[in-house]
C-alpha cells in the first residue's frame with residue numbers, strides 16, 4: 001500500500017510527514033485536518049499527511065495554550 005495522504009480527497013503532492021506519536025499532538029493534528037479516528041481510518045505507523053495541511057508552527061511545540 002503506497003504512502004498516501006490520510007486526508008480524504010486529498011490531491012496534493014507535497015512532502016508528506018508522519019503523524020506524531022504523541023497522543024495529544026496527534027489529536028490536535030486530526031482536528032486540523034478534520035479527521036477523527038474511525039474503523040475506516042485507522043492510523044498506523046505508515047500513516048502520513050501532506051505537510052501543506054499543517055502550518056509550520058504545528059511542527060513545533062504548540063504555544064496556543066493561552
Ligand SMILES: [Zn+2]
Nearest residue numbers: 005007010050
Ligand atoms: Zn494531503
